[in-house]
Amino acid sequence: MQMRVPVAEPRSPETYDLPDATGHFGPYGGTFVGETLQAALQELREAYDACRKDVAFQDELAYELEHYVGRPSPVYHAKRLSDDLGGAQIYLKREDLNHTGAHKVNNTMGQALVARRMGKPRVIAETGAGQHGVATATVAARYGMECVVYMGTEDVARQAQNVYRMKLLGATVIPVSSGSRTLKDALNEAMRDWVTNVANTFYIIGTVAGPHPYPMMVRDFNSVVGKECLVQMPALAGRQPDYVLACVGGGSNAMGIFYPYIPHAGVKLVGVEAGGLGIATGKHAATLSAGTPGVLHGNRTYLMQDADGQILETHSISAGLDYPGVGPEHAWLKDCGRASYVSVTDDEALAAFHALCRTEGIIPALESSHAVAHAMKMAPALGRDRILLVNLSGRGDKDMHTVAKASGIVF
Amino acid sequence: MSRIAATFERLRAGRRAALVPFVTAGDPTPAHTIAMLRALVANGADVVELGVPFSDPMADGPTIQRASERALRAGTGLAMILDAVKQYRREDDRTPIVLMGYANPVEHMGIASFASRAKDSGVDGVLIVDYPPEESGAWVQALAGAGIDPIFLLAPTSSEARIDLVSRMAKGYIYYVSLKGVTGSAHIDTADVERMLARIRARTAVPVGVGFGIRDPQTARAIARFADAVVIGSRIVEEIERAEPDQAAARAGALLAEFRAGIDAAVGDRAAA
Ligand SMILES: Cc1ncc(COP(=O)(O)O)c(C=O)c1O
Numbered sequence: 219m220q221m222r223v224p225v226a227e228p229r230s231p232e233t234y235d236l237p238d239a240t241g242h243f244g245p246y247g248g249t250f251v252g253e254t255l256q257a258a259l260q261e262l263r264e265a266y267d268a269c270r271k272d273v274a275f276q277d278e279l280a281y282e283l284e285h286y287v288g289r290p291s292p293v294y295h296a297k298r299l300s301d302d303l304g305g306a307q308i309y310l311k312r313e314d315l316n317h318t319g320a321h322k323v324n325n326t327m328g329q330a331l332v333a334r335r336m337g338k339p340r341v342i343a344e345t346g347a348g349q350h351g352v353a354t355a356t357v358a359a360r361y362g363m364e365c366v367v368y369m370g371t372e373d374v375a376r377q378a379q380n381v382y383r384m385k386l387l388g389a390t391v392i393p394v395s396s397g398s399r400t401l402k403d404a405l406n407e408a409m410r411d412w413v414t415n416v417a418n419t420f421y422i423i424g425t426v427a428g429p430h431p432y433p434m435m436v437r438d439f440n441s442v443v444g445k446e447c448l449v450q451m452p453a454l455a456g457r458q459p460d461y462v463l464a465c466v467g468g469g470s471n472a473m474g475i476f477y478p479y480i481p482h483a484g485v486k487l488v489g490v491e492a493g494g495l496g497i498a499t500g501k502h503a504a505t506l507s508a509g510t511p512g513v514l515h516g517n518r519t520y521l522m523q524d525a526d527g528q529i530l531e532t533h534s535i536s537a538g539l540d541y542p543g544v545g546p547e548h549a550w551l552k553d554c555g556r557a558s559y560v561s562v563t564d565d566e567a568l569a570a571f572h573a574l575c576r577t578e579g580i581i582p583a584l585e586s587s588h589a590v591a592h593a594m595k596m597a598p599a600l601g602r603d604r605i606l607l608v609n610l611s612g613r614g615d616k617d618m619h620t621v622a623k624a625s626g627i628v629f
Numbered sequence: 630m631s632r633i634a635a636t637f638e639r640l641r642a643g644r645r646a647a648l649v650p651f652v653t654a655g656d657p658t659p660a661h662t663i664a665m666l667r668a669l670v671a672n673g674a675d676v677v678e679l680g681v682p683f684s685d686p687m688a689d690g691p692t693i694q695r696a697s698e699r700a701l702r703a704g705t706g707l708a709m710i711l712d713a714v715k716q717y718r719r720e721d722d723r724t725p726i727v728l729m730g731y732a733n734p735v736e737h738m739g740i741a742s743f744a745s746r747a748k749d750s751g752v753d754g755v756l757i758v759d760y761p762p763e764e765s766g767a768w769v770q771a772l773a774g775a776g777i778d779p780i781f782l783l784a785p786t787s788s789e790a791r792i793d794l795v796s797r798m799a800k801g802y803i804y805y806v807s808l809k810g811v812t813g814s815a816h817i818d819t820a821d822v823e824r825m826l827a828r829i830r831a832r833t834a835v836p837v838g839v840g841f842g843i844r845d846p847q848t849a850r851a852i853a854r855f856a857d858a859v860v861i862g863s864r865i866v867e868e869i870e871r872a873e874p875d876q877a878a879a880r881a882g883a884l885l886a887e888f889r890a891g892i893d894a895a896v897g898d899r900a901a902a
Contacts, residue, residue, distance in 0.1 A: 248764050249761060249764065250759040250761070251687070251761070252688040252782060252806075253782040253806065254784040254810070256761055256784075256787070257786035257788065396691070396698070397698070406685055409687045410687070410690070410810075414810035414811065510737075512732075512736055512737060513731075513732035513733045513759060515687070521733070525737075526708075526734060526737065527707070527734035527735070528684040528733075529684045
């Protein structure tokens with residue numbers, strides 16, 4: 219299939235050009251970090267800007283995405299699932315088929331190339347489930363860079379296999395025992411490393427969060443997902459979808475598929491958050507559905523916080539969605555109404571996981587299962603000629619243990 | 630004249646640098662905060678920086694992180710800290726108190742409401758680590774309306790343009806972070822700090838304090854030769870961590886007295902310099 223993205227896209231009258239020059243998406247985003255990091259962010263903004271305009275950089279990235287990552291990933295018509303549901307047609311964007319098993323590598327590959335251009339021999343990353351850590355360790359191995367991954371001690375215990383994968387790839391995994399000992403604390407620790415070692419170190423953030431330019435840069439690198447869909451959907455289904463759905467943790471796979479569709483006013487964008495045990499229980503990670511605006515990890519966005527403005531611990535069966543913040547661009551898309559955000563519970567995500575395994579022979583990541591679950595809720599109420607495009611952000615191999623445990627099975 | 634300006638004027642006349650201890654409010658518990666303020670002031674603090682604990686203290690090293698965790702576990706919150714300052718003000722109307730913390734607790738209270746409550750409590754200055762000048766328009770305005778000084782940071786990596794940006798917005802004093810890294814990192818190079826201070830002073834008349842990495846009275850004395858204020862943070866917080874809760878204020882005070890002696894010894898160095 220010809221994967222050149224057409225130059226002239228159909229655009230709605232309002233051309234979307236966020237973030238602005240200072241990294242803001244309306245009131246969200248920005249550079250809320252201490253003075254010690256401002257010079258490093260400026261250096262990064264300049265380097266990234268140069269990469270964006272550099273044809274040689276774009277060509278190298280395209281080459282790596284094709285030959286190393288395995289892009290383009292296909293779009294697949296999940297016909298048996300759609301028929302079972304008896305309504306709208308469900309299409310899956312198969313990011314699970316990428317090298318390392320998720321969309322995360324689109325971003326780590328891009329940032330690793332920027333790091334190389336900047337002459338930084340050491341990369342660091344934060345990780346929750348370990349997927350971003352693995353994707354970072356992978357590209358670091360690919361380019362012979364030193365790699366240090368910060369991971370909360372809770373997650374190190376829950377995700378022992380991914381810890382081992384990172385070590386196999388030559389990375390050093392540093393357990394973080396401060397705060398809630400999970401993803402947000404790993405991010406704090408990675409920032410501290412970066413402040414201290416900024417001369418030789420590049421910080422590869424794993425989602426569309428952090429201070430400017432990260433939300434924009436991570437979105438740009440993941441937007442290859444949506445750009446491919448713009449070409450693939452007309453070829454496969456005869457037109458663009460009515461709805462695009464994606465799960466939202468920090469929001470990188472969702473921004474990746476949403477962003478190229480923003481000017482397509484007829485396409486509705488739906489982000490699916492982790493409802494955990496149910497919003498009413500407080501044990502969830504549905505930041506946009508139930509949180510309020512604040513400042514964390516370098517940007518202003520929606521957060522899960524208590525009455526004193528302290529950040530709350532979150533819960534989700536999928537470690538990759540277990541984050542108390544969300545990318546600032548999603549906060550903006552929610553407020554301006556261009557995207558809507560819903561949540562599905564752990565149980566609903568698990569049911570969707572099993573359904574996709576049995577009807578299509580595809581084992582999805584638990585994160586992605588949230589998006590599938592919402593599509594399964596929507597489809598029956600829509601006509602058979604409607605089209606739902608779901609970003610299947612990753613595969614479920616990493617989740618065998620969690621799913622087995624939820625089913626009462628001990629290996 | 631504000632308490633901060635009056636303090637720096639008085640010290641300048643005596644050719645002395647201000648001694649500025651940092652402690653986390655509510656560490657080890659909120660019940661100890663007033664006693665801590667008393668002990669620090671009795672042992673020579675010219676200004677006190679009171680940390681507002683936050684769940685995600687990204688710019689702090691392990692020592693101050695643990696202090697935040699202790700304070701939060703003990704139930705410390707921003708409103709409670711403002712109440713403690715208000716109570717302390719009844720016995721000390723002279724020593725400037727500067728709150729130092731992260732944006733989210735303040736935004737959650739609302740910056741306008743925070744500014745008026747802080748004013749009512751007798752807070753003199755506020756430093757929000759993750760409010761760089763470019764994100765601080767509304768913040769500086771809210772504080773100005775309440776007569777509170779916005780304190781900003783400068784770092785070894787700050788460009789001339791950023792020094793100017795900070796100088797335009799900062800009041801009270803500017804806090805020069807003497808290290809790359811987080812609070813509590815290794816020792817500092819005094820010669821480097823002196824060079825950078827000269828660069829800053831060439832561009833602003835606002836007093837400049839130095840902090841991060843000052844761990845002993847000798848270093849404090851060396852810095853006091855050329856800085857307007859010497860901030861002692863992690864070293865005091867360590868002392869609090871090691872002490873029995875009821876002994877924490879006394880031990881922090883005793884340690885501060887050693888730094889006081891170091892800084893006073895610098896009066897002669899300054900006169901000679
Ligand atoms: C497969 C998969 N999907 C989604 C996510 C959530 O991240 P984001 O919201 O940034 O796409 C993760 C994170 O680990 C993941 O591994």
